[in-house]
Amino acid sequence: MKNIHFKIYTAITELPIEWDNVSVANHFLQTPYLSVLEKSASVNMQCFFIGIFQNNELIGTSLAQYIDLNKLESFGERDTCFKTLFRNFMLKNFASHVVFMGNNMITGQNSYTFSKDIGFKNISETMMQCSQALIQYFKKKKIKIHLVSFKDFYAVCATKLQQFEFKNLYEFHTQPNMIFNLQPDWKSKDDYVASFTKKYRDQYKRARKKSSAITLKELSLTEVVVLENTLYSLYYYVAKNAPFNTFFLSKNHFSTFKKQCGNRFRVFGYFLHDKLIGFHTLLLNGKVLETYFLGYDEQHQKENMLYLNMLYNMTEFGIENQFEKIIFGRTALEIKSSIGAKPVYMSGFLFHTNPIINRFIGNIFPKLEPETSWNKRNPFK
Incomplete structure (x- = not known):
């Protein structure tokens, strides 16, 4: 041309x-x-x-x-x-x-x-x-x-x-990009779990039992604004303890994202006794679901298998909303493969x-x- x-x-x-x-x-x-x-x-x-x-x-x-x-x-x-x-x-x-x-x-x-x-x-x-x-x-x-x-x-x-x-x-x-191509015949989380071998079905049940006291809630823009400081502190803990960073998000990033993109950007909070102890975010990009930044309190993460439960929740959101694939990104490769994602170099x-x-x-x-x-x-x- x-x-x-x-x-x-x-x-x-x-x-x-x-x-x-x-x-x-x-x-x-x-x-x-x-x-x-x-x-x-x-x-x-x-x-x-x-x-x-x-x-x-x-x-x-x-x-x-x-x-x-x-x-x-x-x-x-x-x-x-x-x-x-x-x-x-x-x-x-x-x-x-x-x-x-x-x-x-x-x-x-x-x-x-x-x-x-x-x-x-x-x-x-x-x-x-x-x-x-x-x-x-x-x-x-x-x-x-x-x-x-x-x-x-x-x-x-x-x-x-x-x-x-x-x-x-x-x-x-x-590191490879962990991508989960969702099966077209999965219509619900039950279809997804039924496809597991016994070992990973037991892992799923154990993780869900560990987090039974936690309430998962999607946050509105108003709630994101109110909880902005807590969201950022939870994110910053995870980011700072990553093996490598070239940037840190600004403190108003999540509320700005929600204001600008509305339902294309989803924020989910994890509450224990009404206290926010973790969150994950998702970006809706056509038929592709992109995982974004997350954060958690380390003490509650281990005790409640919080990160693994986040991965399951992201996957179930993708299945229930008929996305074709989920982009999980480059970190925590092994645990992401345990829920079904595969490495793409x-x-x-x-x-x-x-x-x-x-x-x-x-x-x-x-x-x-x-x-x-x-x-x-x-x-x-």
């Missing part, structure tokens, strides 16, 4: 009026969600909205995020080994200014959407040109971008992109703006990734 060009926007109010029509295939590139990022981005994040045009017609939309790791108080405090200390040193000194072409806050192929097929050659060229434009944008602000990462592509797309402008970029694979691509470091990025990058070992489970007959 000819006459493809792009424009980078820094505010939702600047976007073309046809933006949401072009982004109709992905809620995460529509203005309600992008407004959430604009109004409640992490303190170390700035978002850019990219319109892709053919002549004067908007045919594609994309998202980029700048992350300043110098503003992050912690990369994650669960692990304190030498490798973690080395990773933190390297990130602070050689990779603290990062541009993500895509969305670093969610897992999945959400980098771009198009209203017509422009081919992977055009896509790769446009994405590379956008990254260079952002590098120059920050250079004018006296900020040197260290790393550029093109985030989350399924295998077919990754292979296609590598045939063109991505061919000289370093391809990396982090995705590719990312990156380059370092320092040519010497970039030459050895294939040796350096694997040392920055947290090690993960896990056993794949199959709960079904």
Whole structure:
């Protein structure tokens, strides 16, 4: 295709009026969600909205995020080994200014959407040109971008992109995305549980019995606003104890999300004696259910098998509301496989703006990734 060009926007109010029509295939590139990022981005994040045009017609939309790791108080405090200390040193000194072409806050192929097929050659060229434009944008602000990462592509797309402008970029694979393809004949939780082997049916019964004193309730916008501080503290505990973070949500993130997206964003609270001890959130993206951030009180989590019960509740919501699949993301791989999710490996691509470091990025990058070992489970007959 000819006459493809792009424009980078820094505010939702600047976007073309046809933006949401072009982004109709992905809620995460529509203005309600992008407004959430604009109004409640992490303190170390700035978002850019990219319109892709053919002549004067908007045919594609994309998202980029700048992350300043110098503003992050912690990369994650669960692990304190030498490798973690080395990773933190390297990130602070050689990779603290990062541009993500895509969305670093969610897992999945959400980098771009198009209203017509422009081919992977055009896509790769446009994405590379956008990254260079952002590098120059920050250079004018006296900020040197260290790393550029093109985030989350399924295998077919990754292979296609590598045939063109991505061919000289370093391809990396982090932890797999845990995806649960729901069976069409499951109409209720009873159908789901009946498909388990005895071992996992017993696990389900044990988890449900452990949480019998807990009340699950979907929270309205008013309730999310009232409980905002508690929601954030529960989220922050889990996030801070993760093996690795590049951002922390802002304190008004959940209420902003609920205000902007309404029933596309669902918040479920777990109450013990009227006290909020945990929550999980879901994003409704067409026929795909996306799990989002959650939080819990560690003491009650262990005693009530809270996290496992959250996974069961998310799955049952997906079945009862006839979603085709659930995106569970990259953490807690083994326990997610125990409820039926399967690993799907995705590719990312990156380059370092320092040519010497970039030459050895294939040796350096694997040392920055947290090690993960896990056993794949199959709960079904």
